[in-house]
Ligand SMILES: Nc1ncnc2c1ncn2[C@@H]1O[C@H](COP(=O)(O)OP(=O)(O)OP(=O)(O)O)[C@@H](O)[C@H]1O
């Protein structure tokens with residue numbers, strides 16, 4: 581087989597020896613995003629990036645979101661990935677990729693303080709109750725997020741668990757292999773977002789990742805992910821709402837949504853009239869995640885950051901600030917990397933869209 585890794589080597593021998601590089605690839609359900617980051621001495625540089633949108637979903641009509649549409653098949657993903665690589669021509673084939681949040685399970689569990697050696701077993705035992713697939717078929721990770729005394733005065737430890745079905749890990753590994761890439765590491769998208777957007781000293785922040793098919797609400801405290809909840813209401817829900825109320829094709833609705841967002845009107849009609857009820861559902865789910873976190877931790881979420889394609893909705897920031905009464909901080913996923921002056925005008929959009937991909941690449945260097 582043609583070994584793309586070797587080819588890259590011959591392309592840029594000097595570069596490879598002096599400049600370690602990596603690709604961060606975020607494979608979403610409606611788009612694939614890639615960044616190429618290099619490190620020379622102590623300087624990180626954004627060498628290249630690519631965003632490949634798969635508008636195909638728009639042609640599937642206005643069918644309600646089906647869970648099957650959330651599944652990425654090898655047959656669909658490999659050619660797209662190859663296309664992304666062909667067009668961006670990166671100088672490395674080494675990849676760090678993400679498993680989408682919706683493919684993982686996130687659970688918070690409390691167990692009595694026990695010796696470290698016994699924690700794993702206790703967690704696995706409890707996790708069975710919350711994870712709807714056999715524990716032998718998931719990879720499980722956990723971090724301790726707090727210690728407290730329960731009402732009986734017993735010392736308890738609280739853990740945040742992330743479980744990913746082994747089948748998903750296998751599928752992603754096969755996709756990257758099939759596209760001729762060398763996958764060096766896979767992580768859940770929430771961890772990549774936290775790395776890209778948050779430093780250790782930030783206030784307690786909720787990241788709202790509004791994608792095409794799902795929205796994730798991620799609470800981050802002290803640089804670590806403490807809670808994740810998800811919703812099936814996302815960007816395509818808004819497009820479908822416009823398409824229905826204005827009786828226009830999904831393609832046209834998508835275009836209108838992007839061009840005008842909450843601020844525009846379609847003829848006599850305020851677009852916000854059809855968008856807001858659905859946006860409100862997303863916001864309510866965010867509010868619920870916030871309340872749950874605040875109740876369980878006794879701490880307050882201070883800021884919110886919106887990422888994902890849906891974050892580009894015009895008028896969203898102001899609306900969100902008024903609804904949630906939280907400081908809305910503009911995400912800055914690219915602050916650690918040097919970049920070409922040419923891309924400066926689109927940096928605000930890249931900050932929201934490339935956040936996951938950037939976090940993945942940074943895993944190699946931070
Ligand atoms: N300018 C814009 N205004 C409003 N919505 C936008 C804009 N640009 C992109 N979107 C929406 O962003 C969504 C895609 O977001 P993103 O690229 O983050 O999805 P994804 O990561 O592939 O999806 P998922 O996370 O669900 O797998 C689409 O619904 C699209 O309509």
Ligand SMILES: [Mg+2]
Nearest residue numbers: 608791792888
């Ligand atoms: Mg996404």
